[in-house]
Amino acid sequence: MTCRWNLLMLALCLSVIAVLSKQSCPNGFNQLPQGCIDIDECAVDEDYPEDIGPCGEDADCINTNGTFYCVCKDGFRSSSLTVNFSAASSATCRDINECLEIQDVCGSNANCFNTSPYYSCICSDGFISTNGLEKFRHGDDVMCIDIDECQEDEVCGQYATCINAPGSHHCVCNPGFGLKSGESNFSGTQEQCEDICMLDKTVCGNGTCHRGASGHYCACHTGFTNYGNSSFRCTALNCDDFKDLNILTEKFHAANDVVVLLNKSCVEMTESENPTVPHKEDLLGRLLSMIDQLLSSGALNDNRKVSIFLNLVENALRLIGPFMESPGENMSSSHTELEVLVHKGADLPRGAVTVSSKQAQLDMLLETAAGDRSYYPGFTTLSLLSYANLEDSADGFFGKMKPPEKQKFKINSKVVTVTVSNSNTSHLKEPIKLTFYHMTQTNKTSHCVFWDSSEDGGAWSARGCTVVKTNPEYTVCSCTHMSSFAVLMALYEIENKFELQLITWVGLSLSLICLFFCILTFSLIRAIQSPRTTIHLHLCISLFAAGLIFLAGIARTENQVCCAVVAGLLHFFYLAAFCWMCLEGIQLFRMVVLVFNANVKTLYMMVGGYGVPAVIVTISAIINAKGYGTERYCWLNLEFIWSFFGPVSFIIIVNVFFFLITVWKLAQKFSSLNPDMDSLQKIKTFTVTAVAQLCLLGTMWIFGCFQFDEGTVAMSYLFTFFGSLQGVMLFVMHCLFSKQVRGEYGNILSRLCVPQKKSYSDFGYSNTKKANPSKSTQDTGDSHI
Secondary structure, eight states: OHHHHHHHHHHHHHHHHHHHHHTOOOTTEEEETTEEEEOOTTSOOTTSOTTTOTTOTTEEEEEETTEEEEEEOTTEEETTSOSEEOTTSOOOEEEOOHHHHSTTTTOTTEEEEEOSSSEEEEEOTTEEETTSOSEEOTTSOOOEEEOOGGGSTTSSOTTEEEEEETTEEEEEEOTTEEOTTOOSOBOTTSOOOEEHHHHOTTTTBSEEEEEETTEEEEEEOTTEEOTTOTTSOBEEOOGGGGTSOHHHHTTOHHHHHHHHHHHHHHHHHHHOSSOOOOOHHHHHHHHHHHHHHHHHHTOOOSHHHHHHHHHHHHHHHHHHGGGSOTTEEEEEOSSEEEEEEEEESSSOOOSEEEEEOSSEEEEEEHHHHHOOGGGOOSEEEEEEEEESSHHHHHTTOOTTOOOOTTEEEEEOSOOEEEEESOSOOSSOSSOEEEEEEOSSOOOSOEEEEEEETTSTTSEEEOTTEEEEEEOSSEEEEEESSOSEEEEEEEEEOOSSHHHHHHHHHHHHHHHHHHHHHHHHHHHHOGGGOSHHHHHHHHHHHHHHHHHHHHHHHTTOOSSHHHHHHHHHHHHHHHHHHHHHHHHHHHHHHIIIIIOOOOOOOHHHHHIIIIIHHHHHHHHHHHHOGGGBOOSSSSSBOGGGTHHHHHHHHHHHHHHHHHHHHHHHHHHHHHHHHOTTSOHHHHHHHHHHHHHHHHHHHTGGGGGGGGOSSSSOHHHHHHHHHHHHTHHHHHHIIIIISOHHHHHHHHHHHHHHHSOOSSOGGGHHHHHHHHHOOOHHHHHHOOOOO
């Protein structure tokens, strides 16, 4: 019984379990008699709009077992940037802009137009697709090819030629024909080519127009020329410019031959319908040779000759320029540097152009060089000619230009001549710019000038020229006309120049004599030799060498290399002199203040006295070799002068300090050693000592630091006086005022006048035994003042 009951309960449980299991299926499945069946969520349902489905617009629904996912249609991309997404997400499908995302998707000569979905390619204007269809896409194996419009009949008219181009075409008039608009080509039927001779009555200028098989040509009237090119406009050519030049050519046959050749070429071009074109290279070469001869001979010795010369050069360049080939030519000679720019063609040239030489640079517009279109001769020439030494002949002629008070004008650049083919250059619409490189680097005021031949036979004038920019190295000028140009600088004049030169030459001559006796004294008299007299000796040697080189070579500017060597030697010896002055100040400080009589090794003094100047001069020469030698003197350039005055100023400051300390100490010693000496005697002795130290330490040279501006005439005299007479002062203070040296001089004179039995070898010691100076005096060589 119990067993049956258990079986019954087991059957009942299994039945309940079976019933419960049949009532539950997973999400995405339906319960059917045969079991759980997958639900197709992608099937069209009344819950969604037609053809949209659960994934929304522009997306495809993909059913899977128990679920589904969405995929954007071709040409679209999901906003989540994933390939698949669920309907429950916020992702949507957006159109892909292939025109932006795929580079060159349509290929060349085609335009891309985006559509939704996909895109379309359409050939550009002037092109057609190879399959003849208007629209295509990448991958259709279609290209856009050019349409040859010139195959159409009479596309350009009767007197024009069609020229096909990728995607377009244009028409060019046949030779002898042109357009009313003046343009070189046209397209369409808005314009037609007409006979040039009928279209433009002035096409030949002062000549008769004819039309031939190769185009129109011009027959020039007498007195006019088209330079042998029949298509050029006939322009006036004044041959009188090459006639009356006897003032320049009477002594120079080569110059006369060039002028005759220029005049002959000019006359032939104005009188012959088919003139012989001269050999331009030969003519230019002979012109530059003539310029060299005139500049090297000094023939341009007054302003009238300079005016004739410059006019001749300008006219010659205008005559020769049209015969040269594009783009031009560069030539140079010993006294000139020439650059010529040439443009030929019916079209008026446009744009900025730069022509340069070592001395200057020209910036201007080609339209300015060519001139007005109505007078354009068919060519444009522009030349820049630099002269090596014309500034020497043209300097000093300043006409109505007046420098500021106590100043004078000086040419500070090379003279250049600018010529163009444009005959109307008296007032330019667009000014030209000229950059001049200074011959002397200076911060003085610069003035831009041109040579005005009409002013008193010829003079520099600033009319029409202004300074755009200036610095020590160059000046930029703006001028509204063409001519020959240069840059003037305003210099401060030092009055009474002759007096200063006289003081310099007399003072230096006396100093050289005195320094020579000082050198003999300090080197030959053994009794006074000491570390301090060694410093005296080399100071005198340095000053003697500097003074001798100054007198012999300061004005020898003929040879630039030799002048630079002279400047370098002066730089070295004057610096050496100041270094020995500094050593003197140090030695004096040790003696008087520190009371330290230990001798300094001669080698150390040599390194300080000659080694330091040698290093300074070597570095200066490496940094700026051109700083040695100026236009007038063989000395340092003004902008480079601080390589001398820098060390000198430092030494002067140090020595002034030593001077003040030693004078203070000496004043105390005078009072302690001579308490009974009256005040006048103390003042006298103290003054003589102070002047001696001022002379020896070189502090009088401080007046030279005030020579860079106007109104310093007093400083100029003080500097010249003390600087040139320093050798005399050294001899007086350290030889004549020294009791010991005077005693040695007396011994020498007595031996010369009264012969002694002692041998010459005893000379250096006899006086020592007699005088028996103190040990401190022997060690220091101090003067007994």
